[in-house]
Amino acid sequence: MKGPGLDAGVLGVLPVRADRLDSPEAVDEWLRSVGSVERSRQVGTMSREKLAGFVSLLDGATGPELLGSVDPDLATRIVGSADTAQSARWLETVGTDEAAEILRRLTNSGRDKLLDQIGGPQAEVLREVLRWPPTSVAAHMLPDVFTVPDSITAAEAEELVRTQSAQVRGRARHGALIYVTDADRRLIGFLEFQDLVLAQPDQSVAELSSDDPVWVRPLIDAEQAAQSLLDYELAALPVVDDQRRLLGVLTADAAADILEAEATRDAERQGGSEPLEVPYLRASPLRLWRKRIVWLLVLFVAEAYTGTVLRAFEDEMEAVVALAFFIPLLIGTGGNTGTQITTTLVRAMGTGQVRLRDLPRILAKELSTGFLVALTMAAAAIVRAWTLGVGPQITVTVALTVAAIVMWSALVSSVLPLLLKKCRVDPAVVSAPMIATIVDGTGLIIYFLIAHATLPQLAGL
Incomplete structure (x- = not known):
């Protein structure tokens, strides 16, 4: 039994699924019993043929209600499944901002057909909103105000x-x-x-x-x-x-x-992928591939220089084989440190908490924090080196390297997002994989430079 304020659609206790509805009255009852999330889930999983049949049952009241309660991508699919006259009547009823978001996702010819069908002052208002760049505030404004x-x-x-x-x-x-x-x-x-x-x-x-x-x-x-x-x-x-x-x-x-x-x-x-622009469950494997592959190829090329660094220090690793034991630990620590800082900083920038003029305060804060983290991680590295029995000289090398990499990662992760923002590049591109990639190669260079300074076995190499 449905209690007061209880949404059966949220609980999944539904009398019938959307693809089994057979009349406008059934659609109306379905809309009254199903929440917006469940509406999107059910309609979004329909095939093209089932969606066309479902859309044919929508009328002047249920059509606009459904369009206004689902995500823009699904609303565009619904409009595309209806005839032009019917879609135009629905768009005349929904809010101007919602209609503009749907029209923006259509092809130019489809958009023009609908606007011609709508006609009158409302079509002119929609054309005014659509002429602005999608990322501008004017593209999201409501023109109809008192x-x-x-x-x-x-x-x-x-x-x-x-x-x-x-x-x-x-x-x-x-x-x-x-x-x-x-x-x-x-x-x-x-x-x-x-x-x-x-x-x-x-x-x-x-x-x-x-x-x-x-x-x-x-x-x-x-x-x-x-x-x-x-x-x-x-x-x-x-x-x-x-x-x-x-x-x-x-x-x-x-x-x-x-x-x-x-x-x-x-x-x-920040996860190393381009935005999907559609709900995840409606993203096809091809779309997921397109959104991910570019970043993966960029990171692949960027990561290749790590191998170049290792090859350049091949003699050092042959002379002191134990150095290789700690490479995953060192580059992993640097990447993890940078990821923590970048994630926090990018979010603070997105909410307007920090700007480029705050860079001195950010550096002071993060480098101070980094120093404390470096000391802690160096102590942990000493314990790890002791358990491996690599000797005091390599233990000192590893401890100094961990501290240096943590400080270097803190510096890079604090500065880079703000500089990118200044250059009008989305700071979110400084993702966790990218920071890890940058720190990997540079961390190895730091490692072998410190090893040269602390290990007599590497003298002359």
Whole structure:
């Protein structure tokens, strides 16, 4: 029995699967009993033929509801399985931001057909959003916002908001803010609905509005804008052009989606792979291969110099065979140290906690931490060397090398992400495999240089 607030779709206790539905009424009942995650899972596993049959059962109410509750990739597949007229009617009903995300994933011809079918002011609004780069905040903004001029009274503003609401009803989500503009639509302030409702009818909007709102330019990075919205604890972030004319707003929901997607992409890059852009279970082996192989080949080439280093010090290893025992331990320690620092630092950069100007503080913090880690790891290396019985000279060599590699890895991992960010390269590309690859070869060089300085057997080599 389904209790209050209990989602049967989340629990997996379903009366019927989506691919077994046979009527619009059954689809409506299925939507009421299934959560968004389960909807995506069931519909996403359908074959092309079953998806077409399922889509034919959707109507003017269930179609938009389904599109608004699944991920953009699946929503695009659903739209592609319906005829143009039906898809256009659905896109007219969903939010402008959701419709734009779906249209952006279609081919140019498919997008143009749908926009021609939609027509009217809404098609122009969608074309305006689609003309911005996908990574910009303007590509994620909501153009349909409530605006009132500063020269009217509260009563006139309330009537104007009602008119605007009727014009965009059903295809936009609005926050609790009304934006105040001048005669040229330049943003000058904002006010809340409750302030307008509770104001005296003859009170001026200019008196009610708050001055100097926080705003961003349309081409600013979407992730940066989303972070700004959170930093200032805003309900929505206005987007204005060079003349400060209001273009739209970034909503809190859109900002959360942007940050979640960016966190996912960063995590995938840090694992040495390009972002999938689709849910994992719907990614084909070919897509997974394409996303992973480039990085693997880059790392393969980069790792090749480790073999070159080993060959260059071949005589040293022949003279002191015990040196080879510790190579995996040393390069593994350096890679692990760098991975810890890079993961923490990249995430801090993504949330706006650190910037390039913070580099001196970061270096001081990480090198101080690295020194403590180096001492601890050197002590562990001494214990390990003692258990292998390699003698005091090699034990000293290994201990000094571990400490030096830890410090070197801390330096590289602290500086490189910030420098890449300065060069407009995503710092997430400094992934765990890349840091490990960089430290592997350089760590071996450090190892053999220290060995030359501490082991008399290597004199003259």
